[in-house]
Amino acid sequence: LDEARGENRVVMLDLSRADLAFDKLTLMRELPRAISNGEMFLAYQPKVHVRRQEIASAEALIRWQHPTRGLILPGDFISVAEQAGEIGALTMWTLEQVIADQKRLAQDGHDFPIFINISGVLLADSVFVAEACDLIRRGGARIGFEITETAVIRDPDVAIRHLQQFADIGVELAIDDYGAGLSSLAYLKQLPARELKIDKMFVLQLTSSNRDPLIVRSTIDLAHALEMEVTAEGVETPSALALLSVMGCDMVQGFLISRPLAIEAFRHFLVEENPLLSPGGAQHSFIR
Ligand code: C2E
Ligand code: MG
Ligand code: MG
Ligand code: MG
Numbered sequence: 001l002d003e004a005r006g007e008n009r010v011v012m013l014d015l016s017r018a019d020l021a022f023d024k025l026t027l028m029r030e031l032p033r034a035i036s037n038g039e040m041f042l043a044y045q046p047k048v049h050v051r052r053q054e055i056a057s058a059e060a061l062i063r064w065q066h067p068t069r070g071l072i073l074p075g076d077f078i079s080v081a082e083q084a085g086e087i088g089a090l091t092m093w094t095l096e097q098v099i100a101d102q103k104r105l106a107q108d109g110h111d112f113p114i115f116i117n118i119s120g121v122l123l124a125d126s127v128f129v130a131e132a133c134d135l136i137r138r139g140g141a142r143i144g145f146e147i148t149e150t151a152v153i154r155d156p157d158v159a160i161r162h163l164q165q166f167a168d169i170g171v172e173l174a175i176d177d178y179g180a181g182l183s184s185l186a187y188l189k190q191l192p193a194r195e196l197k198i199d200k201m202f203v204l205q206l207t208s209s210n211r212d213p214l215i216v217r218s219t220i221d222l223a224h225a226l227e228m229e230v231t232a233e234g235v236e237t238p239s240a241l242a243l244l245s246v247m248g249c250d251m252v253q254g255f256l257i258s259r260p261l262a263i264e265a266f267r268h269f270l271v272e273e274n275p276l277l278s279p280g281g282a283q284h285s286f287i288r
Contacts, residue, residue, distance in 0.1 A: 050245050117147075179215065233253045
């Protein structure tokens with residue numbers, strides 16, 4: 001009986017693993033059509049400048065509205081897109097949307113750059129780099145890229161050269177998820193980035209942990225010494241915001257200020273809900 005039970009358990013595990021693999025293969029197959037079918041959309045999340053009390057920029061985060069499975073988050077399909085060789089197409093689609101949305105927002109008085117996340121594989125892809133540069137140069141929008149250091153480590157010379165090409169045409173660069181992956185000070189020194197984003201793993205428990213505040217404070221000081229601005233991601237509570245403000249963190253991003261919002265809701269946030277821009281906004285500071 002024990003043996004049989006053991007066997008059953010093994011079979012169940014195998015099945016769930018097979019399910020997962022099947023899921024990935026199905027997503028891989030569905031991905032190209034999903035892009036052309038309009039199943040992808042972008043959610044925008046603001047980054048707020050703490051001292052200036054205004055929106056510094058926004059980040060575009062991709063979502064897949066699947067006709068039968070519902071909403072799929074990037075954590076479940078970006079790696080699939082990379083493996084399927086679709087990440088270039090997906091990123092070009094994102095870039096086109098962001099260029100159009102940034103220009104429209106700017107026309108309405110909300111003129112800040114919008115950042116998109118760039119996979120490491122694309123930093124080695126000179127075809128992508130050439131096409132993206134072309135699109136950005138013709139687009140006339142304020143664009144930024146968020147990249148992780150892990151993305152640079154595969155082939156640092158090529159990646160840094162490509163990033164410099166983007167920087168040369170006015171693309172702002174931010175280092176994403178700092179501290180979460182392989183954080184090499186050598187790359188920090190070489191990358192033409194002016195913004196460093198501290199990973200939310202150090203921010204979510206900022207006021208309840210002993211070590212996180214030390215790590216965050218020293219990272220802020222390091223970034224400032226390198227003449228970079230610092231963004232904390234994952235700011236969910238007023239107490240975290242207050243502490244970050246005291247530590248001299250330049251920008252904050254997180255559910256406390258806004259969740260990532262589809263363009264219409266984001267527009268609404270900019271006009272109606274932004275505590276900084278609403279009438280009496282100066283008094284209604286969220287830094288207490
Ligand atoms: P990321 O760039 O580090 O984005 C931050 C993630 O944290 C987002 O998850 C966002 O929704 C979430 N977040 C924001 N504020 C808070 C908060 O206060 N608390 C908590 N707990 N979470 C918060 P999302 O949208 O699921 O994206 C996950 C990752 O997927 C991103 O991490 C990014 O690496 C990747 N990604 C998203 N869009 C794209 C894209 O267009 N291209 C590529 N290559 N990657 C993308
Ligand atoms: Mg990001
Ligand atoms: Mg991040
Ligand atoms: Mg992250």
